[in-house]
Amino acid sequence: MIVLKFGGTSVTDARAIRRVAGIVASRRDRAPVVVVSALGGATNLLLEIAEQSARGQLIIALRTVEALRQRHLDEAEALLGAGREAADVTSEMGAMFDELASLAGALSVLGDLTPRSQDAIAAIGEQLSSILVAAAFRQAGLPAVHVDARQVMITDANFAKAEPQPDAIAEAAQRLIAPVVRNGEIPVLGGFIGSCGATGVTTTLGRGGSDYSAALFGAALQSDAIEIWTDVDGMLTADPRVVQGAQLIDRIGFDEASELASFGAKVLHPSTIAPAVRLGIPVYVLNSANPESAGTMITFNAPRRPVTAIAGKSGVSLVKVRSPRMLLTEGFLRALFEVFERHKTSVDVVATSEVSVSLTVDDPTHLDALIVDLRALGDVAIERNRGIVAIVGSGLSDGGVSMSRALQALGDVRVYMLSLSATGINLTIVVDDEQVRPAMQRLHAEFFGGSARA
Ligand code: ASP
C-alpha cells in the first residue's frame, strides 16, 4: 500500500486533476490511498471569507463565497460533464457552499472569529476537493471511494493547530481506509482536516497540514511508501535562482532535510513527515507536472556524502554579548536565553566562547526591546545585514578534509561566526548579507562542480 498526497497546485483545476488521475492509475498495482489539499489558493480565500465576515464585511465575503462556488462548479463540469455523478457532486458541493454562506452570516452577526469557527470554514476546502477528486477518478475509470478524513484524523481540541492522536487514527484508519483498499478500491481523503476525538467537532492541523495528514495516514496504515506530489521536481543541491547547475538530490537523509528546513526550501517541512520516516517508511517528493522525474527520496538511510546541499538566507541579525561575568559562572546562558524567550524571539545559530556569546536572529521585530534587557548581562553589539550560509551533509565531519575544503572555497568572503551542529552535519557560516550569493556559488562549485559564477 502507498499513500499519494497531492498539493493544491496539483489539484488546482480540471486539467491538473486529470493528470493526477493518470498518476494514480499508473500506481494501481501498489494499492494507492490518495490524500488531497484544497484546490490551489482555496484555503487562503476561505480564511479571507472568515475574516471579512467577522469584520462585518459580509457582502464582500459572500462575493468571495460565490466566486469559489463558481470555480468548483466549473471544474466539476469540466471533469464530470452532466451525468448522474455530476448531479450528485454538484448538489453535495452546493450544500457545502450554502453552509459556508450561512457560517459567514453567523460570523458577521457575532463579529468575532474563534479558532473553532475558523477551522469549520477552512476545512471546507479539503472537503470539497476530496469529493471532487474522488468523482473525477471514477469518471476516469478508477474505483475511487471518498472517505471523510475527519472520521480518521482524530485530534485534540486545539483548533487551528490540532494535535493528532496516533492511536485513535490507527484504529480509525484500519476500520475506514484499510477495508476499502482490500476491496481493490482507492480511498480519497482530504488532508489538513480532522475532528476532535472528544466532541467530533471539525479541526485542522495548521497551514500546509496535508503533508502531515499523508504521513500520519501512511504511518497508521504502515504503508510501503509515501509520495508527496507537488510542483517542483524534488529537493535541489541549492536554490537554482542563486546557483547555476543546481542538481536534483536523489536521496536525502531525514536529518539533512531537517537542517535545510529553515532555509525556505518550501518543498515540505521534514517535521511533518516525521511520523512516517520514524517507522522507516520512505517519503518521496515528486512533481505532478513532470511525473517522469525521479524526485527526491527522504529516508533514514541516505548515502553518506560530505555535502548534500548548500543553503543560504539573508536579512539575519547577529547579536553579540560579551561579559566577563560569564567566566566560571553557571546559569549565564539560561539568563541570556530567558531574555529571548521573554521577547518571543527565536534564536537560530549560536556560538559561545569563554566570555562571549554570538547568536543570530531571523526576526528583528523585538530586537530593540530585547537589547535593553540584554544590557543587564553584559556588553551588547548588534550587527544587522548579515546572512547565513549552511553546508549540509551527513559525512561533512568524517575526517577533516571536507570542512577545510569548504572554508578554503569561501576565499575572501569574510566570516563573522561559525557553528557546527551537534550532529556534525550542518556547518553554518555567518557572512555579510551581500556575500551570501557568492559564498553559495563558490561552495556549490567546489562540491558539485560547475562555475563559481551564476
Ligand atoms: N490547504 C491547506 C493549506 O493551504 C493545507 C495544505 O495544502 O497542506 O494550508
Ligand code: MG
Ligand atoms: Mg501545500
